[in-house]
Amino acid sequence: MSHALLKTPHDRAGDPLHVAAELARRLAATANARDQAGGHAAQERAWIRESGLLTLSIPAAYGGQGADWPTVYQAIRILARADSALAHVFGFHHLQLAGIQLYGSAQQQRRFLTQTVEQDLFWGNALNPLDQRTIATDADYGFQLDGVKSFSSGSVGSDWLTISAWHAETQSALIGVVPTRQHGVAVQADWDAFGQKQTDSGNVQFHQVSLPSTQVLQAPGARPTAQATLRSQVAQLIMANLYLGIGEGAFEAARGYIAAEARPWFASGVGKAGDDPLIQHRVGQLRLKLRPAAVLADHAAEELERLFRLGAAVTAQQRGELALAVAEAKVLAHRAGVEVSSEIFELTGARSTSAKYGFDRFWRNARVHTLHDPVDYKIRDLGRHALDGTLPEPTAYS
Template sequence: MSIPLSNWTLETIHAALPAIEQELARTAAERDKAGGHAAEQKELLRQHGLLLLVVPKEYGGIGASWSETFAIVRRIARVDSAMAHLLAFQTLQLSGVISYGSDQQRTLYLGETVALNHWWGNSANPADPRLIATEQDGGLVLQGIKGFCSGTLGSHRLLTTAIHQPSGKLLIAVLPTAREGISIHDDWDPIGQRQTDSTSVSYEQVRLEWSEVLHRPDGVSTPFLTMRGVVAQLILVNLYLGMAEGAFEQARDYTLNQGRPWFASGVQRAADDPYVIHRYAEMHLKLRAARALTEEAGVEVDQAWRIGRDLSAEQRGRAALAVAEAKILSHRAALSVGEDVFDVCGARATKADLGLDRFWRNARTHTLHDPIDYKLRDVGRYALEHLLPEPTLYS
């Protein structure tokens, strides 16, 4: 049973998490095969207050830190990375309102989010410049399309970015998903992350008021305003690590309870096979290293976020560097562990009803979000010349 809205706290959410994880895990493999919109599972998260994790307490939210929030995201990613993805991207859209919004906009949009306890959709893909905002009749008109718009289906609000004409600069805005001229297309058919509703969204002469614009094309950027990109990368870090941890735990359970030793091993249990033990040691160390850097990166981002508008470029850069380091290791762990589990579990573990393949497929799909080579470039530049990452929408 869900808890009344006014009584949600971080403690009540943690108390409910085991049951939430169990319910998601019960159908995760089956839903992963089917794809489509997971309305029931999204409602489960909504009913337990998870949509309000990062909304500050002064607006009626939970007021969780990024470390606290993404620890929860990671737990959910172990059993259902698509639902973890949707929850994480909910927090990302709210971060845009918190960092870019005026006092009036924060009061309106965050207060409404708490009152309605609603989902946000992501239509802010910065790598997709096809959505154009043209000035008209004292406001703006949006025309074009955005791709990879996670969580748009079933959302109440959209955070979007568009190219302003004639300046050619980016603006960030909030719109109701149901506004006339907005169409969500059922065109998400990947090999993994099949229930993230990462569809395309088209805008056909959609009216946008200047009061709905969080960041104007003539707005001045600051180190703090560029932190949204760092938060987005920390989301990926925790999703990847959660996928790797989930794959490891499911393989471990299989090895201990269903695994068969190879005939030449001379042992009675798969868990006593020295080569299986060796593989688990390797996976364990990959996870340990990734987990340590992930937790360190969370602390850095929390500290930077608390500083707020007084954040310096160097402080911002150190947070971005910590996230880049963690992302490299979590990226590698998700792909490596997702593959290695089959070596320790054997041929019978490829049975479709087990769904072990979903961990690698989901990781492979999501780790293509942005090239890991550019994170290695940022880390390499720091290692060689102590140059901190330059702010971009992806670093």
């Protein structure tokens, strides 16, 4: 697959998962060095743009590839095995596009999704619902935005942002979209976590930013429909597949190291580390952490696809049952990502901790990203439903 800029959907023919695998191979070649350096991965984000995968979830009616959600999530997982930071940026691009489809009017969907295809737009996020420091005030054209948004993943280098802002009069938030380079928008490249270093998740400042009513996806005071609340499930399943990809990437790194470089323990009585029954046993245990998580993630993706295509016909009951399936997948993926990325070192040994391998990035990335929202509340939701049948309350996280 050529990596030259692809101009139209017809030029992007071929299996998108093959394209994702080839892109992952390119990202893997520099992943360790870039993780150590941090900062903005401008060249690598250009590769993502050039791959054509930014149109993957856009319906064919708007010029996109019209892929189903299971395919989108597989692409995220493939990229996360190599570079979970850029897989996050890629996944959150598609989260913004999902929001347009779930919240936007028919005219807004056609406008923004068609422009994304025609202009190869890269979307970023400034919708952190827990950060209410961005204020929307009424204006004759719509609203004026002032304030700051934290954890704005993918904001650096983006073309458009999805934003949320607090509206005091209605004591509620609005959701809208603005061009990243619009006057008054200032993206700050100040993300400094010890993992997920290249997610461009710093702060975005808004100073007297105009938000026309035509760019408001959800007006303040509007009650979200069951369909609109699917956005949180799209987001949670992106995270589950990121964690799975991290765990799978760590597992493959350990497997390769054991086969090529690990030395057997002197008391094992074997000539190769991979022949040690204790190593084989532990590798089997790691596989058993990943495999069930993958099965549940794939099942949840199929359920999301089914409900997403129902559109406005989605019921609250169906949405709640999907939230349970996504919660199951998220919990197991969370555990698999953190535990596998940590436990591999017990199999690969002291030499594998050398900075030249960078195997620690898998754990650091998993540890940072799994702090996004407390997994214990997912487990609480699952337990409560098992006891009394209560479905998860629709929020930005459940």
